[in-house]
Amino acid sequence: MKKPVLKIDKLSKSFGAIKANDNLNLNLFRNEIHALIGPNGSGKSTLVKQISGFLKQDSGQIYLEEIDISNCSAEHRSRMGIARSFQISSVINSFKVIDNLRLSLMGRDGGYLNPLNNIYRNKDYSDEAFDLLNIVDLTNKANDLVSTLSHGDKRKLEISLALSMKPKLFLFDEPMAGLDKISSQLMIDLFKKLKVKAPILLIEHDMESVFALADRISVLDYGSLIASGNEKEIKSNSKVQEVYLGDEN
Amino acid sequence: MMSEKKLNFLILLFLLLVPLFSMLLNDIYITTLFSKIIILAIAGIGLNLILGYGGMVSFGHAAFFGLGGYVTGILAFHFNNYEPIQILVFEFEGTNQLLFIWIFTLIFSSILALFIGYFSLRTTGVYFIMITLAFAQMLYYFSISWPTYGGEDGLSLSLRNQIPFLNTMDPITFFYICYVWLIITIILVKFILNSPLGISLKASKENEDRVRSVGINPKKVKLISFIISGAITGLAGSLYADLNRFVSPTILSWQMSGEIMILVILGGMFRLYGPILGAFFYIILEQFLGGITENWQFWLGFIILLEVLYAKAGIMSFLIKDKYDEKTSS
Numbered sequence: 001m002k003k004p005v006l007k008i009d010k011l012s013k014s015f016g017a018i019k020a021n022d023n024l025n026l027n028l029f030r031n032e033i034h035a036l037i038g039p040n041g042s043g044k045s046t047l048v049k050q051i052s053g054f055l056k057q058d059s060g061q062i063y064l065e066e067i068d069i070s071n072c073s074a075e076h077r078s079r080m081g082i083a084r085s086f087q088i089s090s091v092i093n094s095f096k097v098i099d100n101l102r103l104s105l106m107g108r109d110g111g112y113l114n115p116l117n118n119i120y121r122n123k124d125y126s127d128e129a130f131d132l133l134n135i136v137d138l139t140n141k142a143n144d145l146v147s148t149l150s151h152g153d154k155r156k157l158e159i160s161l162a163l164s165m166k167p168k169l170f171l172f173d174e175p176m177a178g179l180d181k182i183s184s185q186l187m188i189d190l191f192k193k194l195k196v197k198a199p200i201l202l203i204e205h206d207m208e209s210v211f212a213l214a215d216r217i218s219v220l221d222y223g224s225l226i227a228s229g230n231e232k233e234i235k236s237n238s239k240v241q242e243v244y245l246g247d248e249n
Numbered sequence: 250m251m252s253e254k255k256l257n258f259l260i261l262l263f264l265l266l267v268p269l270f271s272m273l274l275n276d277i278y279i280t281t282l283f284s285k286i287i288i289l290a291i292a293g294i295g296l297n298l299i300l301g302y303g304g305m306v307s308f309g310h311a312a313f314f315g316l317g318g319y320v321t322g323i324l325a326f327h328f329n330n331y332e333p334i335q336i337l338v339f340e341f342e343g344t345n346q347l348l349f350i351w352i353f354t355l356i357f358s359s360i361l362a363l364f365i366g367y368f369s370l371r372t373t374g375v376y377f378i379m380i381t382l383a384f385a386q387m388l389y390y391f392s393i394s395w396p397t398y399g400g401e402d403g404l405s406l407s408l409r410n411q412i413p414f415l416n417t418m419d420p421i422t423f424f425y426i427c428y429v430w431l432i433i434t435i436i437l438v439k440f441i442l443n444s445p446l447g448i449s450l451k452a453s454k455e456n457e458d459r460v461r462s463v464g465i466n467p468k469k470v471k472l473i474s475f476i477i478s479g480a481i482t483g484l485a486g487s488l489y490a491d492l493n494r495f496v497s498p499t500i501l502s503w504q505m506s507g508e509i510m511i512l513v514i515l516g517g518m519f520r521l522y523g524p525i526l527g528a529f530f531y532i533i534l535e536q537f538l539g540g541i542t543e544n545w546q547f548w549l550g551f552i553i554l555l556e557v558l559y560a561k562a563g564i565m566s567f568l569i570k571d572k573y574d575e576k577t578s579s
Binding site for chain 1: 444446
C-alpha cells in the first residue's frame, strides 16, 4: 500500500462558533497534484495554514512522511520540507530577486543566526539561486528589486522560493489568482514538472487550471470534505454541482 | 551631492582631523565636544541596528547606555576606595583598567539586553515601545534609590580609567580611543548587515510570514540583534561615563533614550553612518541654539518636525545622490 507524504487525520479548527475545518481527513501521495476546491469560506486556506504551521489546529494530527508534525513551529516545518506559497504574493519587496533566494537558502540550511559571514560572497548560494531562477525563467531579473516585478513574476519568484527549500511537498494557495491566460498556462506547465520533485496540494478557483492539473480533487464546504475523486467523479457529483460547480459543468 | 561611500569616507576623515582643528583654533573643548559626538554616534549605530534595519522601536536604550556608565563608575569607585564589590557571599575587586571595564560592560549589557529583549519581543508596535520604556524606567528609579552609588546625585570618578601606556586624561588621547571604538562599531555592524543574521533581520522587519516560511525564526533573529544592539549602546555608555568622569541616573532616563533615537532619525535610519551625522547635528544644534535661547529644545523639535515631514531619510538624504530607500544592503 502506498504511504502518503502528507496525512491529515481528523483535523478540526473553529473560530468562535464557526467551524473552519471539521474533522478533516486527507492524504497527499508522491507524484500527484491534489487540488482542493470549494466556495469562499469553505476552509481551504485555513487548512493550508494549519499544515504549514501558521495556525494551530484545535484537534487532530498532521503527519509528514509518517512523522507527527502537529506541534512543530512553522519555521521547523519549512526546514522539514513543507514549502508554501501565499494567497497574496508574499516576498521581500525591498530585496533584490536573488537576495530573496539567498535568504531562503540560508534559512533552509539553518545558519541564519551567523553574524559574520558575508552572504553576498557565498558562491554556492549565488550559483544555486541562479539555477532556481532559471527553472522559473527569472534569471534576467535576478538583480531587479522585487518591488519592480510584475504580479506574474512575483508568483514565479514565490515558486522558486518554495523550490529552494528542497521540499517534500508543495502547498500552493491560489497561485493562478490575478494571472492572465498565458501566464496561467506557463504556471500549469511548471507545476506538471514540479510534481515529479514533490507532490502538490493545490488550492485554486480557476477550474480550467484545476482540471488541467489535478490527479485528484477534494471539495470542501463549510469546513467539511464533501467529495474526493478524479475529474470525472467530481464533475458528476450532484452535491459538488450544487454547492460549487453549478450546472455548466 | 556625492556618493554615499564618498560621504562616509569624508565623515571619518573629518573626525580623524578634529584634534588638529582643535589645536589650530587653540580650543581643546572642540576635541572633548567631538568625543561626546562620537560616543553618542556609537550609541546611535547600536540603536539603528534594531530600529532602522530591524523595525524595533526601542524607547529604552538608555537602560544599556546607563548600565554601561554605572558598570564603569562602580568598578572605578571600588578600585579607588579599596573596597571589594559584594554580591551575596562573593567579593570582587574593583578596577580602573579600561580593557577589563569594557569587557564587563559588554557582558552585563548583553545579559540585560537578553533579559529585556526576551520579554519585550513577545510584543510588537506600541506595546514594544512601552515595555522597553518601562524596563529603562525601572532601572532609572532603582539608580535614584541606591545611596551606595550616589543615588540621585550620581557618582564621580576622580580620574578617567586607564589603558596601559596611554594617558586617558589627555582629551586628544581619549578622543582617539572613542574614534577607534567608532571604527570597530562601524566594521562590526557592516559585517552584521551583510551576514545571514543581517539579511534575516531586514527581511523579518518587512515580512515575518515569508521569513518563517523559509525556515527562519524571526524572534531569534530579533533577539540576537537586540543583544548586539544593547551591547554596543552599553559600551557607548561606558565611554560616556569616562568622558565626563561622572555617572548619574540622568543617563538612564527616558530623555536619554529619546536623545539616542532622535539622533538616529535626524541623521538617517537605514544608513550606517546616519547616526554619526545625527549626533554631530544634534550636539552642534544643542551648542548653537543653547547659546541663543534657553528654549533650544523647542527649536530642535521644530527642526525634527520639518525633517520628518520633508526628509524621512534624514540629513544623509540631502547630501547623497541616491534617494530614500530602505536599503537592503549597506
